Amino acid sequence: MLTPLDLTALRSALGETGGGPLEPLDLAALITGPGALDRLGDVLADLAGAPGEVVVLAAATPMTVRGSALAEAVGQRVADRFTLKWVVLGPASGSVHADEQTVAAATRAAAGARCVITVGSGTITDIGKAAAGAGTPLLAVQTATSVNGYADPFSVLLRAGVKRTTPTRWPDALIADTDVLLDAPARLNLAGLGDMAAMFTATADWYLAALLGADGPPYRGDVAGLVRPHGERMLSLGGGLACDGGQLADLAGLLTLSGIGMGVTGSTAPASGMEHAVSHLLEMAATAAGGTPNGANLHGEQVGVASITAAATWAHVRERIAAGGLDQAARLPDPDAVSARIGAAFARLDPSGAMAAECLADYAVKIRLLSSGADPLVTLRATWADCDATIGRLLTDPGKLAAGLHSAGLPVRFDDLPVPVDDDEARWAVASCALQRRRFGVADLAMLIGAWEADDVDAVLAAARAAAAAGGAS
Numbered sequence: 001m002l003t004p005l006d007l008t009a010l011r012s013a014l015g016e017t018g019g020g021p022l023e024p025l026d027l028a029a030l031i032t033g034p035g036a037l038d039r040l041g042d043v044l045a046d047l048a049g050a051p052g053e054v055v056v057l058a059a060a061t062p063m064t065v066r067g068s069a070l071a072e073a074v075g076q077r078v079a080d081r082f083t084l085k086w087v088v089l090g091p092a093s094g095s096v097h098a099d100e101q102t103v104a105a106a107t108r109a110a111a112g113a114r115c116v117i118t119v120g121s122g123t124i125t126d127i128g129k130a131a132a133g134a135g136t137p138l139l140a141v142q143t144a145t146s147v148n149g150y151a152d153p154f155s156v157l158l159r160a161g162v163k164r165t166t167p168t169r170w171p172d173a174l175i176a177d178t179d180v181l182l183d184a185p186a187r188l189n190l191a192g193l194g195d196m197a198a199m200f201t202a203t204a205d206w207y208l209a210a211l212l213g214a215d216g217p218p219y220r221g222d223v224a225g226l227v228r229p230h231g232e233r234m235l236s237l238g239g240g241l242a243c244d245g246g247q248l249a250d251l252a253g254l255l256t257l258s259g260i261g262m263g264v265t266g267s268t269a270p271a272s273g274m275e276h277a278v279s280h281l282l283e284m285a286a287t288a289a290g291g292t293p294n295g296a297n298l299h300g301e302q303v304g305v306a307s308i309t310a311a312a313t314w315a316h317v318r319e320r321i322a323a324g325g326l327d328q329a330a331r332l333p334d335p336d337a338v339s340a341r342i343g344a345a346f347a348r349l350d351p352s353g354a355m356a357a358e359c360l361a362d363y364a365v366k367i368r369l370l371s372s373g374a375d376p377l378v379t380l381r382a383t384w385a386d387c388d389a390t391i392g393r394l395l396t397d398p399g400k401l402a403a404g405l406h407s408a409g410l411p412v413r414f415d416d417l418p419v420p421v422d423d424d425e426a427r428w429a430v431a432s433c434a435l436q437r438r439r440f441g442v443a444d445l446a447m448l449i450g451a452w453e454a455d456d457v458d459a460v461l462a463a464a465r466a467a468a469a470a471g472g473a474s
């Protein structure tokens, strides 16, 4: 059982283990479990200090707690001490985006407030973290277990149509009431499980990146250990997550721990590896195509599917290394060839070339770092047996991963996503994922050992498909 999470114990556990400085965990209160919302008035009074106007930021989406309107429930719990101004962000459909316009509207609404409360899922929480100034207390009421981005100091914001993780601020308090989570759409709650599947692949990517001295924070086993020991149990949940309060509370706790892991390392590296890079590319492609009438895939749904591919990529790379893949000199990409490759990869999304230029700038940082010293594979060559053992403990078998996600009710193949991604698009996203960011991951290692040619990508996609079939997807 994960809940309740004790912030004091977490702080001292992370503080005692050493291994490089961590960022402060600037979350003052974490209230979880059934009836957590009843504490709202007291938490607010603690944060706000004195009475005044409290601005609530929410989407138009109808939200309930035990079947009654959540807006009323929030109002009742604070009305005796505060004046509440409920601000609806985004369109009447409720599909709010964290774009420049919406963040500006939220910032205007929050200006001068005694305290800001966000009531919503990931996007609303992200907007609140961007809109509430540093001196304004911020309280987040989490309404679904959709992503791991509640308890951290980052916001995923849209800049010129491209999603970027942006440093913002921690919420001062997070309230995750099981009764509120139980009323969220099942698909939204399940998506958080897909987002957490990244723990099996992103942590291995993080370990690898830190070992090679690539861009990013030093690897911390204690931070990875906040969530990874719970992975196997998470995969054995099976169906019914959305209507089981205990399981939802546990998932909410894991998402919180994952957010804290990112917050204290000052980076999304502990929870965002190759699987997220693939998902980001799919999102960029969907945005460039102008969306579909069937809506969009949820972040966690895509991450879950992509994590199976990332696990298959790790299996492919470890196999190639076992067969002597580290014996040759690293194949550092030729800058001209890379430029052409990135141009080709992104031309169909954005003919102006702006997207390719942005990706190339990020990728160039990664390549410069790798080529600045000796052969970047030297460390791996010297220590591979130990590295492989550590990486093996972080990873899981792609078939087991697919079986766990499938039994919970999540899609496990790109073409099973609510908005299906066809083979060509999936191949493009998987082949190009390393070109999109400066963070080093398993696909970069595959390139360095010459194991990321078209045939390799096809083999990985076939292995992921086989894993999905072995996991029960028909």
Ligand SMILES: [Zn+2]
Binding pocket: 147, 148, 195, 276, 299, 303
């Ligand atoms: Zn994520």
